[in-house]
Amino acid sequence: MITIDGQTFSFEPGETILDVASRNGIFIPTLCYLKGATPTGACRICLVEVDGARNLVASCATPAGIDMVVSTDSPRVVKARRLNLELLLSSGYHNCLVQDMEPDAWTDLQLKGLDRDEHKDICPAYGECRLQAFAVKYGVKTGRFEPKETPYVFENVNPFIARDFSRCILCGRCVQACNEIQVNNAISQGYRGSRSKIVASGDRALKDSDCVFCGECIQACPVGALVPADVVFKGHLRTDEKKVRTTCGYCGVGCQLNLHIYEDKVVRVTGVEQSGPNYGSLCVKGRFGYDFMTHPDRLKTPRIKRNGEFSEATWDEALDFVTDRLRRIKETSGPDSIMILSSARITNEENYLAQKFSRAVIGTNNIDHCARL
Amino acid sequence: MTNPIKDIEKSDAILIIGSNTTENHPVLSSYVKRAKTFKGTKLLVIDPRRVPIVRHADLWLRLKPGTDVACINGMMHVILDERLYDEEYVRSRTTGFDMLKKVMERYTPEYVEGITGIPKEQLVEAARIYGKAGAASILYAMGITQHTTGTDNVKSLANLAMLCGNVGIEGGGVNPLRGQNNVQGACDMGALPNVYTGYQKVTDDSVRAHMERAWGVDKLPKDAGLPVTDMMQKALEGEVKALYVIGENPMVSDPDLTHAKKCLENLDFLIVQDIFMTETAQMADVVLPSASFAEKDGTFTNTERKVQRVRKALHPPGEAKEDGEIIRELSERMGYPMKYDNAESIMREISEVTPSYCGINYDRLEREEIHWPCTGTDHPGTPCLHMDRFTCGLGVFHAIEYAPPAEVPDEEYPLYLTTGRVLYQFHTRSMTMKSDGLNVLAPECFVEISVQDAEQYQINEGDAIKVVSRRGEIEARAKISNQAFTGTVFIPFHYADAAANTLTHAALDPVSRIPEYKVCAVKIERA
Structure with missing residues (x-):
């Protein structure tokens, strides 16, 4: 015990x-x-x-x-935690909490930090950052230690993952996630002392490394050092996003994911950590391949082709047209002259309706889907 | 899969055959990589390409495309010869062993090397890794099924697994990795020409009578319908006149696209229901705009038979409607109203007519992870199949002889072509091509070719090359890679503008009616 x-x-x-x-x-x-x-x-x-x-x-x-x-x-524990939090906050540009200081007490470095392009806006992790949350919880101020300048530049030369070394607290969670959870072995702890850095394949940009952009590191990062590239300047607080848990629409593994919705758009995808099969892991498509959902090319109205040209139609026109043609074909050539290709992309419930429609309404077992293709 | 995904980390050995796991099932592949890296599991990979998972493997067997049966038989020969098989399991749980043993006799490592090109020492080592493991899991994908001998390939893997007592145990199993989010569910729901939900046969009178009662209709059709791959030919012959395609893009995914196009053009009426104007939708008479998975409620069933919720997060754009709603409106217009309050009430009906989904409902799915068969609301589901007995009683060994692919290289077409996917694109690319980021990482089609072949044909990295088969030709850039094995080129099938399926062969497996996407013969030249 x-x-x-x-x-x-x-x-x-x-x-x-x-x-x-x-x-x-x-x-x-x-x-x-x-x-x-x-x-x-x-x-x-x-x-x-x-x-x-x-x-x-x-x-x-x-x-x-x-x-x-x-x-x-215990008081001793809390004191030690507060000191460690203060030291972490001084390890880079953690200036989300500088509001607790008088403006003229801001250090040159903090002001310089605000000058960086990628720091013009609020930190993308604001409201979800664990360091920030603990600083607030333990009432830690940022004034006591002089913040350190990071020798490493912001990296955003790939489509998906932005690396802001000035916000990295070198906790190593991303390294663990990459090497022990996904086992992609793309990043590791590099250099020593004040030059410490999380490096990819001998300190290269992620795009030139073994990185496969699964984004496990982003999910693991407790601060704003690793963020989805397109989220950096999106201008809303993560805490204002609505999260909807669903099942990934790509391969058959069935990863559980959260779609983060802001203004009826998916702005971010995270893995559901409490549940299998993925326990928070996703792949590059599941985590980043969501642009299609709200893409302008989405079909928005029914179309009917006449004389080789498509023209837009109302649902009534389109459905009446389909019904009429199917009826006539069924009458003249029999139900087995009609075939339905259902889909491995739609839900169970919809597949059920598709086969019921084929069998009970059209009267044919000519129903299949792309399992063979 | 016979076993749940989490079992992978409980295996003593994993055999991956015909699966480019890290690119096609990335999250599942991390289970394999963790098992290998941290649990001491042995990893054996059998594939014509040096797929990325080979980096983690203890042993990679490189076989000639389409020689899987010979390879697996060879492994069984060694396992029988060295008595590494599970005699007790074979005696108590299987039948057909004597015949298997007899047929396996001639698949000596030397004989198999002649067919597959696998050095005999490697085959022996592979057989020992699999045969000596306590629990060994087999993972396979389309590299096994997309052959004219696909059914034989799968049966051979089942033979191997049963021989070593690996079916019905934790960490074992014969595990197909499904390539699309709900391909398992579409099969379970009876979107197949020969079965209703839960694989209940349409030719079974009592099943049909039950469905007639449940659906309130008189006479459901008695004979099995057409598989999609046969439908194409029937469209060309004029027997099939109307086709209603929901969320599929056969004009990129079908084999021998020139022929497929001719078949679709011969239809009197083509309806395509999709979220984008796909290559197939372009050919349609009517296009119906539907909702993506993020815009609907429902369930998907994953590759481990686990039924999971899909939840609506967005509104469909414009006037687009959920696929189910469109089907219901059509049904109503055709004189058969389908009344449901929501997706949940459809699942209620599914559970009523489907023994294997009988205990599944949305309330439970909120709280539990349920794998079918789940035969009652107090049944926990079945993560691992065949635990105490096989569904049919005893496991049947099918003694199978090797047969070559339908088309092999010859003087005119001297190279093998095999096709597949890449990590950064998905299937016919209708969704992933809308992501700028994914397109940066995988912008265009390529022909993966070995260093030696590149030298022989005097091809440099990035050269435009022409690939020609008996059915068509495409142009794409050369990608010289150590993933390719000399004599075999690989082309991803995602890209409509250089569609690999223009080249592929529509020869079908006689049972599964799956085309032989994985093997055909081509020639290449600089474009």
């Missing part, structure tokens, strides 16, 4: 303090922890106090022990 915040719990061998706590509804803040991947203990936010231990320990990387007594929210 282990005691966490005064409650005792049983645990399985191999479970960490964090595992036991989250299983029992005790919240420990984390930034770098990624379910399913080896803990790195990099962010030092999940620190907890263990009775008898000299130092605070990272709960994501410390196995639960027999008779262990853990405090997740």
Whole structure:
């Protein structure tokens, strides 16, 4: 048994303090922890106090022990978390919270940060950023430490993933996601000390690396360092998006995804993390291939071809025309002269109606779909 | 799939055959890669191309296109010879073993090398990897089915799996990876010429009587209808006069497109219902605008037989309507009103007429992950098939002899052509071509060719080349790649302006009626 915040719990061998706590509804803040991947203990936010231990320990990387007594929210823990949050906030251009400072107290660097093209607008992760959320939760101010300038430029030379190194806190979640969840092995921790950087294939642009643009790294990024390229300047808060959970419309794996809707448009797609088969993972098509839904070329009105030319028609005209022709063909040549090709793209319910229509209404078993093609 | 996707990480060995998993089922491929990288699972890949998953493999067997049966038989020969098979399983759960054993006798590694080109030592090693594994999973896709011997290929894989006791166990199975979001569901729902929902045969009198009662109609048709691949010919012969196409684009996806076009042109009446003006829609007499998956409620059934919700997130553009609504309006006009409140009420009817979907309803789908068969509302569903017994009792071994593809290279057409997809496009590209980003990553058609073939034909990277088969020709740029094996070129079939299916052969598997997209003979020249 282990005691966490005064409650005792049983645990399985191999479970960490964090595992036991989250299983029992005790919240420990984390930034770098990624379910399913080896803990790195990099962010030092999940620190907890263990009775008898000299130092605070990272709960994501410390196995639960027999008779262990853990405090997740003691004054010592909170103090350490606040300090670590302050240090993380000073590690780059994390200026979403500079409102807590007088304008003349803004550092030159923060002002310079606002001058960057990609920082003219609000951070795309605003409202969803975990660092921001914890800074607010723990009442952390940004003034104490001088922010550090990042030596690395913004990368946006591929269609899907923008990398803003000035907002990267080097938590390594993206590296874990790429190497341990998707196993695409495209990115890794590179360089050392103040030059540390998440690099792709020997520090190349993603487009010249092994990256296959699955976007697992975007989903894993707890801050605004990795974002969908087209979301960077979209000008609305993520918290204003409506999320609709559905099933991906591409291959047969059936990934569960959230369509993020803003003003009747899909603006972003994320994987549903709580459910199989994908547990948050998606591929490049599922995550980024959604432009077609609201593309201007979508068919919007029925069309009837007359003398080789299409002209727009009302639904009544089109459906009457179809009904009339089908009736006549059925009467003159019999129901088996009509064939219906249903679709692997439409729903079960619609396929059911299609075969019912074919059999009960037209009177033919000439119904098939593209499984063979 | 006989087994759920999550089982992949429980396998001791995985055999991938005829599946370019990382490009066509990327998220599923990560299960394979995790198993291999972190769980010590052995990975065996059999494919004519060095597909990207080969990078992770312990062993890659490169076989000549269309020689799968010989290869699998060869593996079984070694497994029998070295007694690596599961004698107890074979005795208690299967029938037909003696015949299998007899036929496998002549598929020695030497004999198989002659047919497939696989070095005999590699075949032996592959057989040992699969045969010695505790639980071994087979993953396959269209590289197995799109052959004139597709049914034989699948049966051979079933033989191999049963021989080693791998069907009906966790981490095992014979697992087809479905290529489209709801191809499983379309089959389950009876969008097939010979069955109603849940594979209930249209030729079975009692089933038909049951459906007649459920639907309130007199006489449902008794004889099986036409498969799509036979329909084309019947259209040309004038027997099929009207075709109603819903969300499909045969003018890019059918084999031998020149012939397919002739067939469609011969129709009296063509209705196409789609979200875009596809190549097929251009030929239609009437085009009906429909809703995309993001604009409707319903369910899809995935490759592991799991029924999952689809939810409406957007309004269809303009006057476009949901496919189901269009079908209902047509039905009403034809004198048969279909009254349903919503998609959920259609699912209620499906569960009433379909034993394998009987326990599935939207309430449960909100809370549970259900794989069919699910035979009652208190039934948990069936993630793994054939656990204690096969549906038909004993598992039947089909002793199968190798037969060559319908068309193989000769002097005039000296190269194999095989077709497939790339990661950044999907099927006939009607959706993915609308994404600028995807088009940047996969802008145009290409001909994947080996370094040696490129040298022989004096072709440089990016050269425009002409590819000619007995049925047609296309032009595309050369992509010299170590994924290609000498003597075989690969062309993705996505691109209508250089449609690989202009070249492919419409020869069909005699049972499944699937065309042999994966093998035909071509010649190439600089354009």
